[in-house]
Amino acid sequence: MASEVGAIGGAYGAGLAGAPFDPLTYIKKPQVILRLISMLFAVVVFGCISSGAWFGHQCQMNGDVNACGYGTGIGVLAFLLCIGFLVLDALFESLSSVQHRKYAVLADLAISGLWTFLWFVGFCYMTDAWRRSEMSGGYIQPHWKGKDNIQAAIAFSFFSIASWGALTFLAVQRYRLGAQETFNTGYNQEPTATSPYSSYPGSDTGDPYQQPPFSQQKDTPDYQPPTY
DSSP states (O other): OHHHHHHHSOOTTOOOTTOOOOHHHHHTOHHHHHHHHHHHHHHHHHHHIIIIIEETTEETTTTOHHHHHHHHHHHHHHHHHHHHHHHHHHHGGGOOOHHHHHHHHHHHHHHHHHHHHHHHHHHHHHHHHHHHHHHTTOSSTTTOTTHHHHHHHHHHHHHHHHHHHHHHHHHHHHHHHHHHHHHHHHTOOOOOOOOTTOOOTTOOSOOTTOOOGGGSOOOOOOOOOOOO
16 A cells, blocks of 8 residues: 555655656755755854864863864764755655655654754853853963854854754654655545436436336236127
């Protein structure tokens, strides 16, 4: 039943299986747009940390190398995950099995939810490290090299919470839609059948239970006994 649903109609927010790839339709998908935005945010985060948060071998966020390493790590991994899911989104329409589509949506849901949480942790972690660094007058004085880069990395880590949270929401919506479509297709009631006792053509009485035309007997004259 599941494979028939995938082959006949769309499931989990996608169109017919085997439909030709349309780049314009693909680029307009909300999840594709959000993944591109999330990729941009990730590049800004790990790029700013790599180029400005380090002074020699020391992290300028209160000297906490874990703060710099955490931001760089989740940024790079987020960038790679976005590329992977962009490829999956492009191939999603060609998946004829609803089960495979379900696994793809569940993977999207799990990864998006996890990275929303990781970005939240990273934002809080880097913000606190930078706050303690500023309260102490700056870990590396008097240079303050990369101050703008660090603040940009913290800001875009916050923006990443929103973008990955939106991806999680869309994945939940797609999963609910797919589960509902599969249920409705599997338990859809048969359409109302017409009565097998419909009236024969030419009947003007409107009674759907008219006798068949051959069941009526011809009127015969009264029997006349022969006379002798």
